[in-house]
Amino acid sequence: MPRKTNPAAEGSDSKIEQAPRRSTRLSTAQSVANDSTASNAKRTRDVDEADVGSAAGSKKAKSTDRSTKDAKGSEVTDDSAADSAISAIPPINIGDKLPSLILKNEQDEDVDVASLTTDRGVVLFLVPKADTPGCTNQACGFRDSYPDFTSAGFDVYCLSADKPVAQSKWKTKKHLPYALLSDxxxxxxxxxxxxxxxxxxxxxxxxxxxxxxxxxxxxxxxVDSPKLAYEFVQTISKE
Structure with a gap:
C-alpha cells in the first residue's frame, strides 16, 4: 500500500523551510557598530586619562610655583638673592677700612666708595632725609666749614638713602659744595x-x-656734627 504522508510532519517541514534566514549584511553591520562603540569608549578613556594627567601636571606646576615663595609668601627671585648678598657687608668698626661698594652720586654717576680715600682722608656725614630742617642744618654746617676740611687734607661727602634726583635738588637749593652719595x-x-x-x-x-x-x-x-668732625680732623693734622 502506498505510504501515507503525515500532514503534521509536512506542515512542520514547511515551517522550517519558510523560517527567514539571518542576513549576512545585518551581522556585518552589527559587528561594525560594536567595533565603533568600543573604539569610541577607548577614545573616551584616553581623553579622560589625558585630562587627569593634565590636571596633575597643573597641580604640580602650581606646587612648583608655591615652592618659589618663602615662609612669608614673598616671591624669591634671583634679584632678592643678589640683594641679600650685597647686604652681607660686615660691620665697619674703628680700625676697619672702607669697603669697595658702588653707589650713585647726586648726578646719578657710579662711585666706588673705597676709591674716595685713595689720596685724601674723608669725612662722611649721614642724614635721615634730604631737605628737611635738621638735615639742612647739618649739611649747611659742613658747607660753611668745607674749606677748613679740604685745607686739612679731608674731603667731605654726605650719605643718605635719598635718590640722586632729590639730592641734586637739595644741593642746588642750598649751594652744597661737596658730593652727595645715594644708598x-x-x-x-x-x-x-x-x-x-x-x-x-x-x-x-x-x-x-x-x-x-x-x-x-x-x-x-x-649743629654739633660739623664742629666735632673738624675738631677730630685738627687733632690728626697736628700729629
Missing amino acids: PKRVLITALGAGEGGKTKRSHFVFLKGGQLADKKLPVKP
Missing part, C-alpha cells in the same frame, strides 16, 4: 651701624687716607 638700600649705612628700622641715624665718620676708620659719632646733633 637707597642702606647697605653702607647699615654697615656703619647707622641703619635701623628702615631709617638712617644722624651721624658722621672720619676715614684716614687709605680708608681706615678713625672716628665716629653716632648719633649726633645737627
Whole structure:
C-alpha cells in the first residue's frame, strides 16, 4: 500500500523551510557598530586619562610655583638673592677700612666708595632725609666749614638713602659744595651701624687716607656734627 504522508510532519517541514534566514549584511553591520562603540569608549578613556594627567601636571606646576615663595609668601627671585648678598657687608668698626661698594652720586654717576680715600682722608656725614630742617642744618654746617676740611687734607661727602634726583635738588637749593652719595638700600649705612628700622641715624665718620676708620659719632646733633668732625680732623693734622 502506498505510504501515507503525515500532514503534521509536512506542515512542520514547511515551517522550517519558510523560517527567514539571518542576513549576512545585518551581522556585518552589527559587528561594525560594536567595533565603533568600543573604539569610541577607548577614545573616551584616553581623553579622560589625558585630562587627569593634565590636571596633575597643573597641580604640580602650581606646587612648583608655591615652592618659589618663602615662609612669608614673598616671591624669591634671583634679584632678592643678589640683594641679600650685597647686604652681607660686615660691620665697619674703628680700625676697619672702607669697603669697595658702588653707589650713585647726586648726578646719578657710579662711585666706588673705597676709591674716595685713595689720596685724601674723608669725612662722611649721614642724614635721615634730604631737605628737611635738621638735615639742612647739618649739611649747611659742613658747607660753611668745607674749606677748613679740604685745607686739612679731608674731603667731605654726605650719605643718605635719598635718590640722586632729590639730592641734586637739595644741593642746588642750598649751594652744597661737596658730593652727595645715594644708598637707597642702606647697605653702607647699615654697615656703619647707622641703619635701623628702615631709617638712617644722624651721624658722621672720619676715614684716614687709605680708608681706615678713625672716628665716629653716632648719633649726633645737627649743629654739633660739623664742629666735632673738624675738631677730630685738627687733632690728626697736628700729629
